[in-house]
Amino acid sequence: MIKSLYVRVVLTFLGAVMGSLILAFFVSGRLYQDQLDTLVQDNMISSGKAIIQSYEQSDPGNLDALVRGMKVLSLYTIQIYNGEGKPLHESEQSGHLRIQLNEDQIRHVLQGGVYRRGSSHGANIVVGLPFEVNGRPYALFIAPSLGEILEVFATAIRTQLLIVLLFGSLLILLAARYIVRPLQLLTRAARRMAKGNFRIDLKTKRKDEIGQLTASFNEMAKELGMLEQIRQRFVSDVSHEIQSPLTSIKGFTQALKHKKMDEESRMHLLTIIEEESDRLSRLSEDLLQLSSLEYAHLELHPRRYRLDEQLRKVVIAYEPQWAAKHLHVDLDMTAIFITADEDRLMQLWNNLLSNAIKFTDRGGSIRIGAIDRGDRVEVAVADSGQGIPEDERNRIFEPFYKVDKSRERKVGGSGLGLSIVKRIVDLHHGEIRVSSRLGEGTTFTVTLPANLQGPNL
Numbered sequence: 489m490i491k492s493l494y495v496r497v498v499l500t501f502l503g504a505v506m507g508s509l510i511l512a513f514f515v516s517g518r519l520y521q522d523q524l525d526t527l528v529q530d531n532m533i534s535s536g537k538a539i540i541q542s543y544e545q546s547d548p549g550n551l552d553a554l555v556r557g558m559k560v561l562s563l564y565t566i567q568i569y570n571g572e573g574k575p576l577h578e579s580e581q582s583g584h585l586r587i588q589l590n591e592d593q594i595r596h597v598l599q600g601g602v603y604r605r606g607s608s609h610g611a612n613i614v615v616g617l618p619f620e621v622n623g624r625p626y627a628l629f630i631a632p633s634l635g636e637i638l639e640v641f642a643t644a645i646r647t648q649l650l651i652v653l654l655f656g657s658l659l660i661l662l663a664a665r666y667i668v669r670p671l672q673l674l675t676r677a678a679r680r681m682a683k684g685n686f687r688i689d690l691k692t693k694r695k696d697e698i699g700q701l702t703a704s705f706n707e708m709a710k711e712l713g714m715l716e717q718i719r720q721r722f723v724s725d726v727s728h729e730i731q732s733p734l735t736s737i738k739g740f741t742q743a744l745k746h747k748k749m750d751e752e753s754r755m756h757l758l759t760i761i762e763e764e765s766d767r768l769s770r771l772s773e774d775l776l777q778l779s780s781l782e783y784a785h786l787e788l789h790p791r792r793y794r795l796d797e798q799l800r801k802v803v804i805a806y807e808p809q810w811a812a813k814h815l816h817v818d819l820d821m822t823a824i825f826i827t828a829d830e831d832r833l834m835q836l837w838n839n840l841l842s843n844a845i846k847f848t849d850r851g852g853s854i855r856i857g858a859i860d861r862g863d864r865v866e867v868a869v870a871d872s873g874q875g876i877p878e879d880e881r882n883r884i885f886e887p888f889y890k891v892d893k894s895r896e897r898k899v900g901g902s903g904l905g906l907s908i909v910k911r912i913v914d915l916h917h918g919e920i921r922v923s924s925r926l927g928e929g930t931t932f933t934v935t936l937p938a939n940l941q942g943p944n945l
Contacts, residue, residue, distance in 0.1 A: 497664040498657070505656055509649055529604055532564065532615040532630045539566065540619040540628055569594050569627040576626075587614055587631045597627035670698045674705055686713030733764035788829040788915060790940040795826040795833075795865060799856055802837040806845060813850045821858035826865050827939040828916055836912045837867075839905040840932055844871040847930070865938050870931040876924040884922065885910040916940055 567587050568576045573594045593616065597603050603616030617628045670692065677688045688709040692702040740757045743749075749757075803817055810817055826833075844854045852872040859866045876884060885906050909932075913920045916936050924930035 497668065498660055501660040501664070502653070502657060505653060509652075528613050528632060529606070529615050532613070532632070533602075533617065535564065536615060536617045536628050536630050539630075540617065565631045567629045569598065569629070571598060571625045573598065587612075587629050589614075589616075589629060594627055597629070598625045600625075603629070667698070670694070670702055674702065677705065677709070681709060681712065684716070686710075686716060730768065733768050736764045737761050788832065788940070790827050790829050792825060792827045793830055795824040795867070796821045796858055798830065798834065799837060799858060799867070802834065802841055803856065806838075806841055809842075809845050810854065813845065813848070813852075815845065815848055815851070816853040818853065818855045819857075820855065822860070824858050824860045824865060825938075826936065828936060829940070832912050832915065833936075836909050836934070837869075839909050840869045840934075843905055844869055844873070844930075847871065847873040849873065852929075860938070863938055864935055866933065866935050868931055868933045870929060872929040875926040875928055876922070876930055877926065878924075881922055881924065885920075 565587055567589075570576055573591060593603055597616040597618050600618045601616075602618070603614065605612075605614040612631045614629060614631045617630075619626050619628060670690075673690055677690060680688060686709050689706055690702050692699050694702070740761050744754065744757055799821065800819065803819065841854070841856070848854060848871040854872075855868075855870045857868045857870075910920060913934060913936070917940070918934060918936040920935075921933045922930065923933070
């Protein structure tokens with residue numbers, strides 16, 4: 489079984505060439521056979537008339553003129569019959585074959601008919617011509633005697649075909665290598681990728697389909713390399729986020745088991761254990777949410793509803809949190825209708841408002857505004873918190889990324905909230921922008937289509 493594409497290409501080309509030559513031979517023979525027969529027969533008729541003229545000018549005792557006429561036709565076999573159907577003169581050139589005729593064919597010519605037989609009948613081409621000498625009928629039959637010439641011609645044709653096959657084979661060996669080599673390089677690169685090596689950059693100057701495939705392969709390797717780095721960082725971050733509260737819980741549990749302490753100290757340690765357990769629970773829930781949102785075929789369930797009412801419900805639900813910090817929350821919106829997945833957008837607003845509350849100092853303010861722009865809806869959540877450094881704004885949507893590590897324990901959270909927000913916005917074919925100034929606050933602006941359209945609908 490042939491497994492090499494290179495061998496298959498070469499054998500396919502050779503088979504195609506040989507098949508084409510054989511078909512061309514038979515097809516051209518069929519197309520031009522009648523024309524060739526007619527051309528040869530017409531030529532023999534003209535030559536036969538010259539022989540007849542020479543014969544008519546000869547007398548039975550002097551056949552020099554007839555012999556001279558026959559010598560002109562060295563490539564033909566000639567037979568002459570008298571009125572009784574008996575042969576009188578035949579050419580005797582070496583290599584000539586006797587013309588095979590039956591009595592009916594001879595009689596037909598003696599009676600004044602012209603006889604033609606083409607090569608399609610399975611025999612040589614034959615022409616028969618009638619003529620008279622001194623009132624007596626005669627028949628002249630001519631057939632081409634081209635055996636040696638045809639043999640040389642056939643040998644030349646075969647040699648030419650072999651030369652075509654030889655040079656064609658050499659050229660296809662080179663051309664096939666040129667075609668297959670990039671595929672061999674792609675195969676080796678794919679094997680390296682299968683082993684986890686994504687540092688691949690195949691060089692190519694080709695602009696055809698193989699060049700496009702190579703460029704796409706390089707892009708795929710680059711993207712997979714980035715995904716692998718993200719995966720490794722994600723696993724590392726998850727391990728760190730889980731290990732930190734587990735270490736705290738284990739340490740405080742051992743302290744409760746082996747140390748004698750008053751009730752106040754014991755309750756303090758139990759409170760910390762409870763907080764760390766809640767932190768683990770939130771982390772687990774956020775990971776499940778992010779995992780479900782990253783599912784490639786996640787199905788959204790859009791419906792038409794009042795976006796302004798949804799935002800008001802979110803603000804009311806978080807009243808205990810923002811009221812405890814004495815924050816001022818301002819709503820600026822009119823009645824706005826949107827067609828979207830209501831539950832997913834509820835997660836989005838919850839995360840944005842929760843972040844704004846966490847990072848706004850006591851007594852600060854939060855403003856939520858919504859604007860209907862026809863085919864799109866724009867929602868802005870602004871706070872008066874500490875702000876985000878400019879060099880870190882591009883990373884805030886990465887999983888587990890936290891701007892202020894020192895506030896991790898105080899503020900809480902898993903660092904997944906904005907990753908979830910970004911994924912929900914992408915699923916709705918929207919856009920999220922962030923603007924911030926240190927010491928003055930941060931504004932997240934979400935732009936969504938007013939009527940969600942896409943493959944999920």
